[in-house]
Amino acid sequence: MLKIEHYEDKVQHYSDLAMTYATEYGLKILGSLLIFFIGRWIAGKIVFLIKKGLNKAKVDPTLVSFAANATYVGLIVVIVIAAISNLGVETTSFVAVFGAAGLAVGLALKDTLSNVGAAVLIIFFRPFKVGDFIETSGVMGTVKTINLFSTTLTTTDNRSIIIPNGTLINGNIINYTGNDKRRVDMVFDIDYKDDLRLAKEVIMEVLKANPKVLAEPAPVVAVGALAQNSVQIFARPWVAVDDYWDGMFEMTEAVKLEFDKHGISIPFPQMDLHVRKGEI
Template sequence: MLQKIEHVEDKVTHYTDLAMGYATEYGVKILGSLLIFFIGKWVIRKIVMLMRKGMERANVDSTLISFASNALYVGAIIVIIIAAISNLGVETTSFVAVFGAAGLAIGLALKDTLSNVGAAVLIIFFRPFKVGDFIETSGVMGTVKSINLFSTTLTTTDNRSIIIPNGTLIGGNIINYTGNHTRRIDMTFVIDYKDDLRVAKEVVMNVLQTHEKVLKEPAPVVAVGALERDGVQLIARPWVSVEHYWDVMFEITESVKLEFDKHKITVPFPQMDLHVKKGEI
């Protein structure tokens, strides 16, 4: 009986020592892997934060800052996870191969989506427009509200949101109305043939030259554009700062009409004159 008790005690001691050995060996590895992950994650956040601050001080576009920060963070996290798994003794070569194969399969399945990501990279680095620009593309116009990896969101003048896939956007024509600091307003006014052409030109030019937001250089232009069926077409070409475009266009249109009324200059409208000739029946 005593021998059996001693035998049981030996087994208990053996398994206890074995458990302690495994706990010590793998516990240290697990603790090391956790430390690698959490410390690495903390370091990455600090690096990303420093990179963002440096890019902001360098006046880098906000979209590029966001894209670069997210790409760096995701890439570094993947490296840290692989390092933590490797510390546990897991063979990471096969893991990387499986990850690569899965990435290839996902890439083939989502090729259209990934083309939008590629287009986003082109937009961010070549910057045909940026957040806040007013653009026309794919048959729509609006202010660029946001640019992400898959799509660009425009806000129209009547406050609608239009989401355009980046692949579609980069594949067509893009008109950036706010890409330059100044912009020309193309305006057309029509006066009656009976009105004094020289007076009308002086009236329009005076409105342009006295408007405080019309630029002196390039100088505004007023010229005869065409002799139409219903009247004489006057072309006005003032230059303004981009942010004043719409306000100046509306204000000049109203001012020209008021000045035309003051100088008795008429704006003709389509009409037809009928001449009835009496004849013998």
């Protein structure tokens, strides 16, 4: 009889203990789960609003994606730490461990992270964007993609060139399509015997007749140099960026045809040799 009562007392004790732990820690676990799921929902809404605002402001899509992902990861880390802390776990050690791990990873991947840092600079300061035609690191091409580690250019002959962002940002960058207008620099050589004024008039007429040439800034035609074999005439018309190559090709061909019509020659390098017969 005593054994049965003793067994019942133990069962009651463990039942009370289980109920106490279930009540205490069950509520904490439930609270932590609520913190995590509600926090994740709120983080998603915040990221959605950030993306919507940036897209409305017509920010570069690469920057929108980067900002949204970075914000979401940061919010999730804060939410997880808050959920763990609600369970009564000391989170200071976790933060220290994460910090040490981050330092070790940073040292191991310093070159890769430098490319990421360069990508952040490119995205925020925007020296160029997708679709721009640039020259950098000794190559030229249209910017196809910008990611966290590299930038891909497509050359005029349809080759893909992948440049690490760190290398790209440390060199000179020439953006040929950064502005809406661009000047076409052309040089035409004529013979010293040709009519200089007529040649200038012919070139100016060709420039003004081309619909791609802008009225403002006005085109300029001037003598640029008296070279060894020719008189060099500089032509400086302005065109829209998208019309640069077509405009240059059209004007160059038209000037040659007009020169032929007016008898204006384009001299070749030549040398006059005078031979003197010595006295015997």
